[in-house]
Amino acid sequence: MEHMPSFNRALVEKYDRPGPRYTSYPTAPQFHTAFAADHYKQAAECSNQQVDAKPLSIYIHIPFCQSLCYYCACNKIITQKTSRAVEYLEYLKQEIHLQASLFDKKRRVTQLHLGGGTPTYLTQEQLSDLMDTLHSAFNLDDTEQRQFSLEIDPRTITPEQLQLLHDLGFNRVSFGVQDFDPKVQAAVNRIQSDEQVEVLMTAARKADYRSISVDLIYGLPLQTVESFNTTLDKIIALRPDRIAAYSYAHLPKLVRAQRLIRPEDMPPPERKLELLELTIRRLCSAGYVYIGMDHFALPEDELAQARINDTLQRNFQGYSTHADCDLIGLGVSSIGKVGDTYSQNVKELSQYYAYLNKDELPLHRGYQLNADDRLRRDVISTLMCHNRIDIATIEQQHGIVFNQYFADALTALQEHVEDGLVTISDQTIVLLDKGNLMMRSVAMAFDAYLGVKQRGEFSRTV
Numbered sequence: 245m246e247h248m249p250s251f252n253r254a255l256v257e258k259y260d261r262p263g264p265r266y267t268s269y270p271t272a273p274q275f276h277t278a279f280a281a282d283h284y285k286q287a288a289e290c291s292n293q294q295v296d297a298k299p300l301s302i303y304i305h306i307p308f309c310q311s312l313c314y315y316c317a318c319n320k321i322i323t324q325k326t327s328r329a330v331e332y333l334e335y336l337k338q339e340i341h342l343q344a345s346l347f348d349k350k351r352r353v354t355q356l357h358l359g360g361g362t363p364t365y366l367t368q369e370q371l372s373d374l375m376d377t378l379h380s381a382f383n384l385d386d387t388e389q390r391q392f393s394l395e396i397d398p399r400t401i402t403p404e405q406l407q408l409l410h411d412l413g414f415n416r417v418s419f420g421v422q423d424f425d426p427k428v429q430a431a432v433n434r435i436q437s438d439e440q441v442e443v444l445m446t447a448a449r450k451a452d453y454r455s456i457s458v459d460l461i462y463g464l465p466l467q468t469v470e471s472f473n474t475t476l477d478k479i480i481a482l483r484p485d486r487i488a489a490y491s492y493a494h495l496p497k498l499v500r501a502q503r504l505i506r507p508e509d510m511p512p513p514e515r516k517l518e519l520l521e522l523t524i525r526r527l528c529s530a531g532y533v534y535i536g537m538d539h540f541a542l543p544e545d546e547l548a549q550a551r552i553n554d555t556l557q558r559n560f561q562g563y564s565t566h567a568d569c570d571l572i573g574l575g576v577s578s579i580g581k582v583g584d585t586y587s588q589n590v591k592e593l594s595q596y597y598a599y600l601n602k603d604e605l606p607l608h609r610g611y612q613l614n615a616d617d618r619l620r621r622d623v624i625s626t627l628m629c630h631n632r633i634d635i636a637t638i639e640q641q642h643g644i645v646f647n648q649y650f651a652d653a654l655t656a657l658q659e660h661v662e663d664g665l666v667t668i669s670d671q672t673i674v675l676l677d678k679g680n681l682m683m684r685s686v687a688m689a690f691d692a693y694l695g696v697k698q699r700g701e702f703s704r705t706v
Contacts, residue, residue, distance in 0.1 A: 248528035249680035279610030305575035403447030465509035
């Protein structure tokens with residue numbers, strides 16, 4: 245219970261405003277199409293030239309799903325035509341070789357993540373083929389320290405296939421559960437049994453996966469405190485290493501699939517806060533450590549250990565222990581980070597194929613960080629990973645006088661200080677226990693791009 249963040253409903257309601265999740269800074273709305281393939285290639289070359297070149301991380305986006313989950317805002321293609329995956333895989337392999345040619349073969353890939361969509365939409369043979377291609381193109385880490393993970397829809401895989409995925413090199417798995425209640429599942433068109441998840445988690449442990457994660461969503465249609473408490477009972481009994489409990493952002497004007505959810509089924513705002521409070525209390529009482537934002541981990545998990553040891557980091561997948569990599573994004577809509585640049589592939593499949601037919605990287609937009617961006621990125625990342633900012637360290641690293649440079653931010657944070665969320669001294673800015681859930685709101689004070697207009701592009705912060 246010592247790791248449970250304070251929950252003050254009045255303050256949570258006050259600071260529950262739209263804002264970024266800061267998996268990057270600057271955030272994606274700042275990416276622009278003037279950033280082109282030449283800029284990316286230059287960044288890769290500069291990265292290779294570093295005396296102590298960073299290891300590599302690879303993210304691969306598999307966009308296909310067999311059925312539509314009404315809540316989902318991911319870039320996805322709903323299709324039963326498995327031949328589309330055959331075509332996609334051929335283009336993906338072409339992009340792998342294009343990207344691999346830009347990076348020194350000595351640089352080891354220590355992280356690999358398959359997301360979607362549904363990565364297990366691909367057959368076992370296709371996934372094996374994909375891993376063979378990656379092995380031939382890149383220097384994949386084969387030690388126990390590697391972090392090779394994929395997202396699993398429990399409806400799409402058998403225990404035997406989980407073992408085969410482990411044999412291919414995957415040692416981490418994340419199961420999309422969302423909610424166990426049958427009424428909630430029907431309301432979002434994602435019906436799966438408790439038994440399916442339990443059998444797969446047992447199989448994952450038997451296969452010796454190093455980390456098993458579960459995703460939950462609170463704020464879904466027809467959810468009640470009682471029903472979600474039952475879901476939490478079942479999750480706690482299964483004892484995954486990590487749990488991500490995401491707040492559902494209902495944006496039917498922006499996400500077409502969400503229009504299929506009946507408005508009268510949506511829980512009122514006050515219930516969402518009740519669900520959040522319940523989730524924090526139940527998971528922390530069960531021995532999970534609150535990492536930050538939506539994430540919880542068992543005390544022995546390396547994410548929890550990194551939280552204690554001040555080695556926690558952040559990347560596009562959220563909290564990490566290995567974020568100091570150059571990230572290569574592969575597949576439609578994927579995002580990468582190389583050196584001081586961000587880049588994103590085109591979002592449409594037809595455009596993705598068109599670029600690769602011309603033997604060109606399918607880049608759509610990106611961003612080159614300047615000195616101010618790097619400074620603010622360090623400040624925001626430090627706050628979100630360690631709950632504090634060491635002012636002298638930032639001044640030394642970036643050659644600034646903190647109180648002068650961030651005078652506007654410090655003024656903006658006075659309200660947070662008065663509400664007991666943070667303390668500010670000449671040496672540090674410390675996020676207090678009461679402010680833990682308002683972390684994003686505190687970070688927003690240091691964001692140079694966050695105008696009133698842009699805030700509408702983000703989900704609410706709590």
